[in-house]
Each structure stands twice: as structure tokens, then as C-alpha cells.
Amino acid sequence: MSDKITIQEPKGKLGILTPGMGAVSTTFMAGVLSIRKGLSDPIGSLTQMGTIRLGKRTENRNPLIKDFIPLAPLENVVLGGWDVFEDNAYEAAMHAKVLDKDLLNELKSELEQIKPMKAVFDKNYVKRLEGTHIKTGYANKMELAEALMDDMKKFKEENGCDRLVMVWCGSTEIYIEEGEVHSTLEKLEEGMKNNHPDIAPSMIYAYAAAKMGIPYANGAPNLSCDVDAIVELAKQTGAPIAGKDFKTGQTLMKTILAPGLKARSLGIDGWFSTNILGNRDGEVLDDPDNFKTKEVSKLGVLEQVLEPELHPKLYGNLYHKVRINYYPPRGDDKEGWDNIDIKGWLGYKMQIKVDFLCKDSILAAPLVLDLALFLDLASRAGMKGGIQEWLSFYLKSPQAAKGLKPQHDIFVQLMKLKNTLRYLAGEDLITNLGLDYYD
Ligand SMILES: NC(=O)c1ccc[n+]([C@@H]2O[C@H](COP(=O)([O-])OP(=O)(O)OC[C@H]3O[C@@H](n4cnc5c(N)ncnc54)[C@H](O)[C@@H]3O)[C@@H](O)[C@H]2O)c1
Numbered sequence: 001m002s003d004k005i006t007i008q009e010p011k012g013k014l015g016i017l018t019p020g021m022g023a024v025s026t027t028f029m030a031g032v033l034s035i036r037k038g039l040s041d042p043i044g045s046l047t048q049m050g051t052i053r054l055g056k057r058t059e060n061r062n063p064l065i066k067d068f069i070p071l072a073p074l075e076n077v078v079l080g081g082w083d084v085f086e087d088n089a090y091e092a093a094m095h096a097k098v099l100d101k102d103l104l105n106e107l108k109s110e111l112e113q114i115k116p117m118k119a120v121f122d123k124n125y126v127k128r129l130e131g132t133h134i135k136t137g138y139a140n141k142m143e144l145a146e147a148l149m150d151d152m153k154k155f156k157e158e159n160g161c162d163r164l165v166m167v168w169c170g171s172t173e174i175y176i177e178e179g180e181v182h183s184t185l186e187k188l189e190e191g192m193k194n195n196h197p198d199i200a201p202s203m204i205y206a207y208a209a210a211k212m213g214i215p216y217a218n219g220a221p222n223l224s225c226d227v228d229a230i231v232e233l234a235k236q237t238g239a240p241i242a243g244k245d246f247k248t249g250q251t252l253m254k255t256i257l258a259p260g261l262k263a264r265s266l267g268i269d270g271w272f273s274t275n276i277l278g279n280r281d282g283e284v285l286d287d288p289d290n291f292k293t294k295e296v297s298k299l300g301v302l303e304q305v306l307e308p309e310l311h312p313k314l315y316g317n318l319y320h321k322v323r324i325n326y327y328p329p330r331g332d333d334k335e336g337w338d339n340i341d342i343k344g345w346l347g348y349k350m351q352i353k354v355d356f357l358c359k360d361s362i363l364a365a366p367l368v369l370d371l372a373l374f375l376d377l378a379s380r381a382g383m384k385g386g387i388q389e390w391l392s393f394y395l396k397s398p399q400a401a402k403g404l405k406p407q408h409d410i411f412v413q414l415m416k417l418k419n420t421l422r423y424l425a426g427e428d429l430i431t432n433l434g435l436d437y438y439d
Contacts, residue, residue: 004426007070008380012162014072015155016372018081019205020170021116023279023332024219024246026093028169028365029079029114033107036074040103045366046393047071047373052418054427058437069421070380071373078159081169082117082151082205084131089114096279098332098361117151120144120201125173125222128284141192141199148208163379165372166209166216171284173200173222175292185236188229203230210234210241215375217391218243219368221293226399231386238385240378242371245396248363250275250322250336251298252410253356257340258305259409267314267343271302276327277334277360286326298322300397304408334360367394374417381424390420 018025034040035048042048052068054061065071079089087095090111093104104111121134138144156164181191181198188207191199202224209216210225210233218224218241225234226243234241247255250273261268285291299322308315338354371394378388392398392406393413400406407413419429 005381005424007377007382007424010070010072010076010376010380013076013078013160014372014376015078015080015159015161015164016368017152017155017164017166018169018368019119019166019202020168021081021083021087021089021092021114022169022171023096023098023281023361024364024368025081025169026089026096026111027098027361028368029089030093030099030104030107030111031365032074032077032079032369033110034103037107039106042366042369044363045369046417047370048074048366052421053430054422056437057434065421069377069425072163072376078161079114080117080155080159081114082119082148084119084121084129084134086116086133088112088116092116096332096361098359117155119170120148120204122201124197125200125202126171126284126290127174127287128290129171140195141204142189145192145204145208145211148205149212152208152212152214163376164212164214165376166205166214167368167372168202168205168216168218168220168224169368170202170205170220171281172220172290172293173202174287174289175296176200176223178223178227182223182227182229185229185232188227188233200224203227206230206241207233210237210239213237213239213379213385215240215372215379217241217371217375217394219246219364219371221245221296221298221397226397228402231399235384235386238379238382240375240383240385240388241399242375242388242391242395243397243399245294246364246367247394247396247410248367249334249356249358249360250338251301251396252363253336253338253354254301255305255408255410257352257354258302259411261340261342262306262311262314265311265314267347268302268306268318268340269343269349270319270321270339270341272319272321272339273298273336274323274325275334275336276325276330277332278326278328278330279332279360281360282324282326282328282334285324291324294324295322296397298396300406301408304405332360332362334358370394377424390417393417
């Protein structure tokens with residue numbers, strides 16, 4: 001049994017701020033309000049609906065996670081954000097067309113009060129958006145970061161918040177690789193003062209949060225906090241961070257199925273994944289530079305789960321292809337097809353077809369909530385600032401310590417998350433060895 005860690009009680013209000021108030025963010029916000037009113041259930045949220053086994057199986061101790069570990073209660077959550085459009089959360093949610101109008105109208109007065117703050121935006125990073133509600137007149141990117149910090153201080157004060165958390169729900173930015181300017185905090189700060197073009201808006205938000213010691217998660221596949229400089233800053237200030245890219249539809253399926261096939265030593269020759277979706281995210285991803293960011297994020301998953309270097313006969317020739325097609329009639333109702341060419345005993349070939357008719361933002365919204373609540377927990381539990389690998393469970397391209405391969409297998413990720421909670425609470429870690437049941 002580990003020593004119990006002192007966790008500060010989640011007293012007072014927790015402000016959850018999202019850069020980006022589009023489909024995912026407003027589905028999350030409306031969801032929190034609806035659940036709070038008792039109109040809906042928080043399905044898909046581990047923090048709200050999940051249980052955790054404690055001790056031996058014979059002890060029958062399986063509390064809800066939220067009753068086991070001190071998380072901020074939904075009643076104490078205050079919502080806010082930034083967007084390049086002026087629409088309040090009600091208007092943006094109506095535009096996104098994810099949730100029923102009837103439900104949104106029941107929440108209208110509260111949603112209307114959530115008005116986006118002016119965004120830090122650079123059209124070079126999201127060419128398909130014509131933003132009007134943006135911060136202008138600042139000399140450089142450092143000043144923009146300071147403006148974001150001012151926004152947060154003001155939000156905290158006006159809403160009487162005790163703590164803040166930031167979760168990036170903004171559009172996917174174009175693909176860039178980590179470069180010299182992102183390699184140390186000093187170089188990043190210098191670059192911000194000199195308006196270095198490779199410092200994306202999402203990095204400026206991450207910088208502002210980390211600088212203030214505010215936890216930050218990145219739900220999109222662009223780098224944002226996934227650069228050495230921000231990790232360095234977060235370690236210094238104690239800000240917990242987690243990136244990147246919410247693990248929802250197709251990749252969620254992939255990290256459920258692939259570990260299962262591998263567990264049985266079944267081979268895979270090919271995995272073809274294609275999607276159609278018609279929301280604004282789909283429109284942004286229709287631009288090849290933005291799609292590239294998503295593609296890289298989606299492709300890494302199988303490689304790590306299957307470890308072809310250890311199993312060349314099973315996965316050495318795997319052909320993995322991912323496509324996303326913008327198709328407006330479907331809106332947020334994405335359809336993701338997978339064709340998996342597998343092989344079994346003596347190399348005999350078989351196929352698996354998956355057709356997932358999902359709702360993108362319905363799958364992502366609970367992840368925003370869980371990431372925010374767990375990051376706030378990490379902060380109150382005094383966990384080391386920087387990467388929170390135990391939150392990989394929620395992410396398609398989880399950040400990990402340098403030189404460490406990220407874990408993609410969802411069952412390993414869940415085990416890690418729950419063992420982290422047990423560790424924080426001073427409970428026995430669960431190994432599933434279980435020999436003592438037979439003594
Ligand atoms: N829905 C899912 O299942 C899922 C899964 C993984 C990742 N994501 C990612 O989550 C993000 C949000 O998805 P969505 O469906 O809500 O998209 P969306 O287009 O509906 O919303 C994104 C919002 O971000 C705003 N925005 C863009 N740049 C900004 C900036 N610099 N500052 C502030 N606001 C900015 C846009 O104006 C827009 O309103 C996307 O990057 C998407 O790729 C979504």
C-alpha cells in the first residue's frame with residue numbers, strides 16, 4: 001500500500017476554460033448544465049459514472065470514482081472560453097447542431113451568458129476560418145500571451161473562481177514539427193517576442209496557462225503543449241499538462257480492437273480506415289495541411305499497440321491507411337468505416353468490417369470534463385508539473401516523457417489511470433495476480 005497523498009479539498013469554484021467554443025466545447029458546456037439540472041446523465045464520463053475496485057475482489061469495494069477521490073463537483077464548475085466568432089454558447093451550440101433544440105432551449109439563459117473572450121488567432125494556421133472576434137493591436141506573441149493571462153485573471157475574479165483549468169477545443173491547426181524555437185523555454189520566449197512564425201496560437205494559450213500554473217489539456221492533434229519548451233515551463237510552475245487529440249470515434253475503436261487481436265496473436269496485414277463528416281472540424285480538416293496534423297496523430301496508434309518490431313510475422317507488413325472526407329450532409333454524425341485484413345492459424349486470411357455511426361462531439365464532450373477534473377485533481381494533489389501520462393486514456397497521441405514510447409492500448413491506459421487514483425488515495429495497486437485467493 002502506498003502512503004496516502006495529501007490532496008487539497010476541491011473547495012470553491014473551478015473555472016473550465018476552452019479555447020474554441022465550437023461543437024465539442026458547447027456540447028460539453030450544455031451537457032454540464034443539463035446534468036446539473038438533472039435533465040440528462042453523464043454517460044461516457046469515467047469521472048461521473050465509472051467505478052474503481054479497491055482491495056481484493058472478495059472485499060466488494062467498488063465505489064464510484066467521484067465518491068472515492070475528491071473531484072470538483074459539477075455544481076461548482078463555471079464555464080468560459082475564447083473563440084474567433086462572437087457567438088455565445090447557445091448560438092454556437094445551435095450552429096453546431098449536435099444537441100436537440102428543445103434541450104438547448106431549456107438551457108438557453110445559462111448558455112447565453114457564456115460569451116467567448118476574444119481569441120488569439122492566426123489565419124495561417126487555420127485557413128478555412130474567417131475569424132472576426134480576435135485580439136488585435138498587440139506588438140508580439142508574448143503580449144498576446146499576457147493578454148490571455150489577463151483574461152484568465154479577470155474571469156477568475158468576476159466568477160469568484162478558486163481555480164482554473166484550460167482544455168483546448170479549438171480547430172486543428174496546420175501541421176508543423178517541433179523545431180529549434182520550441183526546444184527550450186528561453187528560445188520559445190525569445191521567439192514569442194520576435195513573432196516567430198512557428199509559434200502557433202495553441203502554443204500561446206498553452207504558454208499562458210502553464211505560466212500561471214494552470215493545468216492545460218490539448219484536445220486537438222496540433223503540437224500546442226507537446227513541445228519541450230512548454231513541458232519545461234509546466235515543470236517549473238507545477239502546471240499539469242496533457243496532450244494531445246481526444247481519443248473518440250475511429251481511434252477509440254482501433255485501440256479497443258487492436259489490443260484484443262494482438263492478445264490472441266492474430267496477425268494483421270492491413271487496416272483501412274475512412275470517415276465522412278460534415279461539421280466545421282471536417283471543413284477545417286478538408287485542407288491538406290490541417291489534415292496532415294490529424295493523419296499523423298491517427299497513424300501512430302497501431303504501431304505502438306502492435307509492436308511490429310517484436311512480432312514481425314504478425315504485423316511486420318501491416319498497411320495502415322486513414323482518410324477523412326468532408327461531407328456536409330452528415331454534420332456532426334460522423335460515419336467511420338474500418339476494413340481490417342487479419343490472418344489466423346497457418347496464415348489463413350479473414351476480414352473484420354466496422355461501421356461506426358457515431359456522433360463526434362457526443363463522444364468528445366465527456367473527455368473535456370474528465371480531463372479538466374483530473375487535471376485539477378493532479379494540481380490539488382501536488383503531482384509533479386508537466387506531462388500527466390496517466391491521462392493517456394483520453395488521447396490519441398498521448399505525450400510521454402522523452403525517450404518513452406507512449407501507451408495506446410486503452411486497457412493499459414485505464415489500468416494506469418486507476419492505479420494512479422489508488423496511489424493518490426493510499427490504496428493497494430491492483431496487479432491481478434490473485435494467487436492468494438487459492439491459498
Ligand atoms: N469531436 C471529436 O470527436 C474530436 C476528436 C478529437 C479531436 N477533436 C478536435 O477538437 C477540436 C474541436 O472540434 P470541434 O468539432 O468542436 O470543432 P469546431 O470547428 O466545431 O470548433 C472549433 C472552434 O475553435 C475555434 N477556434 C479556432 N481557432 C481558434 C483560436 N486560435 N482561438 C480560439 N478559438 C479558435 C473555431 O472558431 C471553432 O468555433 C478540433 O481540433 C478537433 O479536431 C475532436
